[in-house]
Amino acid sequence: MPIKIPSDLPAFDVLTKEGVMVMSEDLAARQDIRPLRIGLLNLMPKKIQTENQFARLIGATPLQIELSLIRMTEHQTKTTAAEHMAEFYQPFQDVKSQKFDGLIITGAPIEHLEFQDVTYWNELGEVFEWTQSNVHSTFGVCWGGMAMINHFHDVKKHMLNDKAFGCFRHRNLDPASPFLRGFSDDCVIPVSRWTEMKQDEIDAAKGLRTLLGSDEVGPCLVEDTAHRALYIFNHFEYDSDTLKQEYDRDIANGTPINVPINYYPDDDPHQTPQNRWRSHAHLLYGNWINEIYQSTPFDLEKIGR
Numbered sequence: 001m002p003i004k005i006p007s008d009l010p011a012f013d014v015l016t017k018e019g020v021m022v023m024s025e026d027l028a029a030r031q032d033i034r035p036l037r038i039g040l041l042n043l044m045p046k047k048i049q050t051e052n053q054f055a056r057l058i059g060a061t062p063l064q065i066e067l068s069l070i071r072m073t074e075h076q077t078k079t080t081a082a083e084h085m086a087e088f089y090q091p092f093q094d095v096k097s098q099k100f101d102g103l104i105i106t107g108a109p110i111e112h113l114e115f116q117d118v119t120y121w122n123e124l125g126e127v128f129e130w131t132q133s134n135v136h137s138t139f140g141v142c143w144g145g146m147a148m149i150n151h152f153h154d155v156k157k158h159m160l161n162d163k164a165f166g167c168f169r170h171r172n173l174d175p176a177s178p179f180l181r182g183f184s185d186d187c188v189i190p191v192s193r194w195t196e197m198k199q200d201e202i203d204a205a206k207g208l209r210t211l212l213g214s215d216e217v218g219p220c221l222v223e224d225t226a227h228r229a230l231y232i233f234n235h236f237e238y239d240s241d242t243l244k245q246e247y248d249r250d251i252a253n254g255t256p257i258n259v260p261i262n263y264y265p266d267d268d269p270h271q272t273p274q275n276r277w278r279s280h281a282h283l284l285y286g287n288w289i290n291e292i293y294q295s296t297p298f299d300l301e302k303i304g305r
Contacts, residue, residue, distance in 0.1 A: 005067050009088055010048050011055045018056070035064035036101040036292060037300065039135070041092070041127065042069060043108035043144060047080040053237040054104055057285035063293055070095055072120040092123060096130055099300040102292050103135045107142030107235075111157070111195045115150055125151055131229070133304035136296040138229040139288060145222075145231030146197060152227050153205040157195040164191045166243070166261025167276065170214045170234075177211050179223065179230065179287045187280040188262070190238040191217050192246055197233060221284075230288065236281035244273055 005012055044050040058065050073091040128151045131138045140148035149155045167188045172180055199219045202208050212221035222231045243260045250257035265271045
């Protein structure tokens with residue numbers, strides 16, 4: 001089954017051209033089936049790019065997915081057209097009475113700020129608490145995952161001396177986990193962050209289990225069973241050229257930045273980067289969707305009870 005998104009959302013044409021099955025709302029309404037309701041709380045400045053990345057991953061499963069785009073209520077983005085936001089996004093305060101099978105909370109380029117200094121931190125805390133009654137499974141990504149694990153477990157984020165930037169090998173620490181079904185013993189994952197979570201602090205928090213980790217850049221994927229959540233601190237969703245875009249941006253702005261490690265062939269930024277994480281990205285998000293499908297109530301109103 002395809003992912004259900006508005007036919008005029010930019011991701012519709014992008015995914016169609018890539019061969020991803022997409023379905024208009026009119027066609028979906030003719031099917032006698034309850035789609036999985038997945039929300040995307042998009043905190044990234046490049047909204048459309050992020051929509052494409054996550055829609056591509058969750059739209060590759062055999063289930064019908066209804067994707068809802070959500071934004072923070074008071075925060076106004078400066079990098080995405082107001083018309084796009086008004087047409088496709090709902091503020092959190094307008095959806096908090098609704099139930100979702102799954103919710104993805106993206107990262108945000110605000111790592112240098114203390115959590116409590118983020119302008120929408122109070123409302124984001126409300127979102128985290130809301131997931132416990134209105135969302136069956138939540139996936140916090142990069143800063144979103146760091147913020148959520150801090151909220152529920154008081155695990156701190158720590159500034160790095162140098163940016164963790166590139167493609168790093170991660171070990172499969174729990175091959176029996178249903179979220180890692182089909183995973184190799186290790187895999188490559190794009191990393192782009194100035195902060196880290198420390199494994200010993202995660203180990204000290206009750207009920208957390210690290211599923212993927214790297215000797216070079218630390219823990220990556222953490223399961224929080226009690227809160228029905230996964231936290232991932234790196235970027236399986238990245239396109240082949242996302243790290244290149246970040247590198248080129250910093251070079252153009254005169255920002256000191258190293259060539260992303262193990263990304264370009266021979267670490268030569270003049271060559272075309274190679275994508276070595278795409279298959280594991282689809283595995284992880286496909287496994288997450290499958291676990292939701294296997295356990296979520298058919299009656300949406302029973303979610304969170």
